[in-house]
Amino acid sequence: MASQPDNMSRRAFLRGSATLIPTVGLAGGISLTAQADEPAPNLSEYQPVFFGEDEWSFLLAACDRLIPGEHAGSGPGALDTNVPIFLDRQMDSPYGHAERWYMEGPFDLDGSPDLGFQYPYSPREVYQKGIAMTQQYCRQEHGKRFEQLDGDTQDAVLKGLEANDINFASLGERQMQASDFFSHLLENTKEGYLSDPIHGGNKHMAAWKMVGFPGARASYRDWVDQHDVEYPLGPVSLNGERG
Amino acid sequence: MAKQQPRVDAVIVGLGWTGSIMGMELTDAGLNVLALERGADRSNADFAYPKAADELQYGIRHTMMQKPKQSAVTIRRNLDERALPQRKLGAFLPGDGVGGAGAHWTGVLIRPTPTDLQLKSFADQAFEPGVLQDDMQIQDFGVTWDELEPHFTFFENVCGQSGTTGNLRGETQEGGDPFEGPRSEPYPLPALQDTQNTEMFDKAARQLGYHPFPNPSANVSRAWTNPYGMQLGPCNYCGFCSRYGCVNYSKASPQTCILNALKQRSNFAYRTHANVTRVELAADGKTATGVTYIDENGEEVFQPADMVILASYALNNVRLMLNSGIGQMYDPVSRTGTVGRNYAYQIGGGIHMYFDDIEFNPFATAGATGRMFNDFSPGNFDSASHGFIGGAKMHSSQASGTPIKTPLPKDTPSWGQGYKDALQKYYGHHMKLSMTGSVMSYRTNMLDLDPTWKDPYGMPLLRMTFDWKENELKLSRFMRDRLREIADVLKPDHMEESFQLNGDHFKVTSYVSTHNVGGAVMGTDPSNSALNRYLQSWDVHNVFVPGGNAFPQNFQANPTDLIAALTYWSAKKIKEDYLKNPGPLMSRA
Ligand SMILES: Cc1cc2nc3c(=O)[nH]c(=O)nc-3n(C[C@H](O)[C@H](O)[C@H](O)COP(=O)(O)OP(=O)(O)OC[C@H]3O[C@@H](n4cnc5c(N)ncnc54)[C@H](O)[C@@H]3O)c2cc1C
Ligand code: SF4
Numbered sequence: 041m042a043s044q045p046d047n048m049s050r051r052a053f054l055r056g057s058a059t060l061i062p063t064v065g066l067a068g069g070i071s072l073t074a075q076a077d078e079p080a081p082n083l084s085e086y087q088p089v090f091f092g093e094d095e096w097s098f099l100l101a102a103c104d105r106l107i108p109g110e111h112a113g114s115g116p117g118a119l120d121t122n123v124p125i126f127l128d129r130q131m132d133s134p135y136g137h138a139e140r141w142y143m144e145g146p147f148d149l150d151g152s153p154d155l156g157f158q159y160p161y162s163p164r165e166v167y168q169k170g171i172a173m174t175q176q177y178c179r180q181e182h183g184k185r186f187e188q189l190d191g192d193t194q195d196a197v198l199k200g201l202e203a204n205d206i207n208f209a210s211l212g213e214r215q216m217q218a219s220d221f222f223s224h225l226l227e228n229t230k231e232g233y234l235s236d237p238i239h240g241g242n243k244h245m246a247a248w249k250m251v252g253f254p255g256a257r258a259s260y261r262d263w264v265d266q267h268d269v270e271y272p273l274g275p276v277s278l279n280g281e282r283g
Numbered sequence: 284m285a286k287q288q289p290r291v292d293a294v295i296v297g298l299g300w301t302g303s304i305m306g307m308e309l310t311d312a313g314l315n316v317l318a319l320e321r322g323a324d325r326s327n328a329d330f331a332y333p334k335a336a337d338e339l340q341y342g343i344r345h346t347m348m349q350k351p352k353q354s355a356v357t358i359r360r361n362l363d364e365r366a367l368p369q370r371k372l373g374a375f376l377p378g379d380g381v382g383g384a385g386a387h388w389t390g391v392l393i394r395p396t397p398t399d400l401q402l403k404s405f406a407d408q409a410f411e412p413g414v415l416q417d418d419m420q421i422q423d424f425g426v427t428w429d430e431l432e433p434h435f436t437f438f439e440n441v442c443g444q445s446g447t448t449g450n451l452r453g454e455t456q457e458g459g460d461p462f463e464g465p466r467s468e469p470y471p472l473p474a475l476q477d478t479q480n481t482e483m484f485d486k487a488a489r490q491l492g493y494h495p496f497p498n499p500s501a502n503v504s505r506a507w508t509n510p511y512g513m514q515l516g517p518c519n520y521c522g523f524c525s526r527y528g529c530v531n532y533s534k535a536s537p538q539t540c541i542l543n544a545l546k547q548r549s550n551f552a553y554r555t556h557a558n559v560t561r562v563e564l565a566a567d568g569k570t571a572t573g574v575t576y577i578d579e580n581g582e583e584v585f586q587p588a589d590m591v592i593l594a595s596y597a598l599n600n601v602r603l604m605l606n607s608g609i610g611q612m613y614d615p616v617s618r619t620g621t622v623g624r625n626y627a628y629q630i631g632g633g634i635h636m637y638f639d640d641i642e643f644n645p646f647a648t649a650g651a652t653g654r655m656f657n658d659f660s661p662g663n664f665d666s667a668s669h670g671f672i673g674g675a676k677m678h679s680s681q682a683s684g685t686p687i688k689t690p691l692p693k694d695t696p697s698w699g700q701g702y703k704d705a706l707q708k709y710y711g712h713h714m715k716l717s718m719t720g721s722v723m724s725y726r727t728n729m730l731d732l733d734p735t736w737k738d739p740y741g742m743p744l745l746r747m748t749f750d751w752k753e754n755e756l757k758l759s760r761f762m763r764d765r766l767r768e769i770a771d772v773l774k775p776d777h778m779e780e781s782f783q784l785n786g787d788h789f790k791v792t793s794y795v796s797t798h799n800v801g802g803a804v805m806g807t808d809p810s811n812s813a814l815n816r817y818l819q820s821w822d823v824h825n826v827f828v829p830g831g832n833a834f835p836q837n838f839q840a841n842p843t844d845l846i847a848a849l850t851y852w853s854a855k856k857i858k859e860d861y862l863k864n865p866g867p868l869m870s871r872a
Binding site: 105134148153156198229230234235236248258260261270278 | 332333334336337338339343344345350351352355358359360366367368369370371373476477478479482517518519520521522523530641642643644646647648684686687689697699700702703704706707710711736737788789790791792
């Protein structure tokens with residue numbers, strides 16, 4: 041983080057003129073420039089705020105299976121792009137607290153899934169309970185914690201969560217199914233991978249560069265009529281980082 | 284006892300599209316007008332570049348939208364199912380805060396056809412008795428094309444509507460929609476630029492003999508000054524349009540088109556974080572005395588007013604009427620009562636097509652970008668021989684290319700290296716063929732009050748009973764076959780379909796559209812409409828209810844042009860007749 045020499049020098053570099061993003065014309069003739077914020081932290085040095093140490097080890101391992109890094113094939117992975125940091129920060133956002141959702145009882149768990157989720161948990165609780173259940177399952181089934189399993193076994197566990205083959209009810213969790221937890225984990229992992237770095241993931245916009253999304257440029261009047269031509273410019277982030 | 288505010292001439296509940304229009308019109312008439320908006324204040328500055336360009340915040344977390352915590356809807360598919368609360372948003376995304384859904388809509392600004400306004404009359408003449416489902420409850424709007432035309436034109440000028448004229452005073456125009464009703468004036472501005480998918484769709488549709496035209500747009504193609512003196516700048520094709528505030532003063536919204544002008548008027552005021560819980564009625568129940576709201580400190584406040592305008596979005600308008608005892612609640616068994624009757628929606632479907640070697644650059648787009656054709660709207664084709672009524676807008680639109688929402692073929696892995704490979708392979712190589720279909724009204728598609736769940740202020744939640752019916756599923760299948768023919772011309776490397784077909788039921792978890800209509804419909808017969816043809820409550824004459832709630836059934840395109848035109852139509856009647864002589868504008872006989 042800030043105390044690390046490589047990041048210090050990087051920050052000094054970023055503070056220079058290099059990070060002024062191209063001006064974006066606004067209707068009123070105003071133009072805006074933005075400067076890059078704090079550089080993205082290194083995942084290995086990050087201290088999670090919400091997740092406990094054990095939960096964190098689970099997330100690091102699971103994210104690496106959900107979106108594996110360069111070691112598995114081309115393109116950055118969830119760990120290369122700080123997705124776990126994104127997850128940690130989301131837990132403290134209105135989303136994590138289910139602040140905007142209707143969370144009043146009664147909670148009728150027998151209805152059709154097409155009517156939407158009915159369990160009484162905010163995403164924070166979904167993660168806490170989901171990770172605990174998964175670890176309990178791994179201990180029972182394999183005598184190890186999830187992060188200690190080999191990659192193929194980890195994948196099998198994740199598939200078991202996805203398909204509800206791992207039965208949370210028999211592990212003591214009766215309100216939420218394994219797939220409820222898995223779908224949060226997967227959806228949020230993709231969000232962290234592909235959203236603006238301002239939210240903590242997609243470090244240096246690596247995922248955007250991989251797919252060819254120009255980020256927050258939001259100005260293509262001169263480009264829209266160029267059909268079937270690859271867009272030439274790299275992405276820009278909300279904080280003005282250029283990729 | 285509730286705190287009481289000084290009386291106003293008119294109180295408007297909700298400051299989105301209809302509330303802003305009513306604010307303008309009623310202040311024009313010299314009234315002292317107050318708008319109460321439950322959400323936050325929002326101005327163009329809130330969306331200034333680059334703030335709005337944040338997919339997570341707006342596209343995914345719904346930051347500008349109705350909070351279920353404050354106002355959830357419970358949903359069931361039939362009278363026997365237990366309705367459950369929609370705990371987080373899904374199928375529809377109503378707005379919250381100044382501007383309402385009008386601040387984050389897409390901006391496809393399209394008129395219905397003259398036939399759509401008189402669908403029941405059309406059905407009586409085009410269908411043999413017994414062909415249509417007997418639980419269908421379609422009706423005429425009670426207002427004609429000629430009556431509404433000036434109001435469409437005015438609102439389209441307010442928005443700087445961009446597109447290609449198809450029918451100018453009865454003369455067909457090249458490149459526009461030959462099936463549109465006669466316009467008194469051409470579109471204010473030329474169409475938006477085409478994108479790759481638009482061009483491909485256009486060619487294929489023409490080859491098959493259809494009549495494609497540019498999606499009519501409220502994302503303006505050129506600088507525009509509207510009748511209120513508000514200025515819009517040409518659209519930037521920023522790619523963050525549908526679900527986002529505009530970074531660029533280019534998307535018509537209450538903010539860009541009306542509110543800055545309205546806020547200058549000394550006889551207009553508005554309060555935010557003012558959540559109206561009910562309309563208060565006089566002892567005889569025949570007039571409203573004002574509204575009760577909860578202010579930002581959680582205190583209950585009574586706001587007296589001579590007139591109440593419910594402009595809080597179709598679903599909220601119906602709920603406020605039910606919670607206030609305005610009119611009689613609909614009963615689907617005895618088919619009596621009108622409030623909650625004829626709730627309808629929109630049916631969607633499409634073919635996802637993937638082309639390995641074509642770059643669509645989906646991020647470089649305006650919300651409304653695309654092409655559509657109207658060859659399959661009612662009266663333009665023989666749907667009777669296929670056993671259904673209604674129609675569809677057939678189109679290829681590209682509302683945004685934000686990456687979290689990247690569509691991927693279903694047979695690709697949803698995680699692991701295969702997922703990453705698919706993202707790289709398919710992002711930017713996808714286009715969609717879509718149909719947006721009409722939905723008729725039925726005996727058991729309806730709104731009422733939930734018996735179990737309440738909002739934080741103790742008021743019952745709205746309960747929605749809705750499912751797809753046979754007529755719409757037939758329509759969906761017919762339109763699927765037509766879209767398949769277009770796909771055959773375009774020959775994608777890979778494609779897959781998503782349509783509602785036999786046996787499918789309404790799902791609340793994935794987005795369908797925020798085109799919720801009906802529930803407090805307009806008409807000329809108080810036994811089957813909650814509002815008369817001026818959007819005035821039949822029962823409480825100083826309550827007017829502009830919004831999609833007034834549609835007796837839904838037509839095949841986007842609702843806001845019609846919602847706005849009806850609002851201006853209602854306002855005109857208020858100004859010309861109601862204010863001079865407050866009372867029922869139509870007699871119940
Ligand atoms: C993502 C999206 C895309 C869309 N795209 C299109 C499109 O392309 N074309 C089209 O025609 N339509 C589109 N729509 C629909 C369009 O936004 C609505 O038809 C239109 O905004 C309706 O206007 P309204 O005034 O009825 O409601 P709104 O504009 O939503 O305004 C209602 C206001 O009332 C407030 N309110 C609600 N309840 C209360 C209460 N109890 N007390 C106080 N205030 C309250 C709300 O907070 C809101 O601000 C889209 C909608 C969405 C969500
Ligand atoms: S696409 Fe155009 S109208 Fe839509 S938000 Fe961007 S600049 Fe505004």
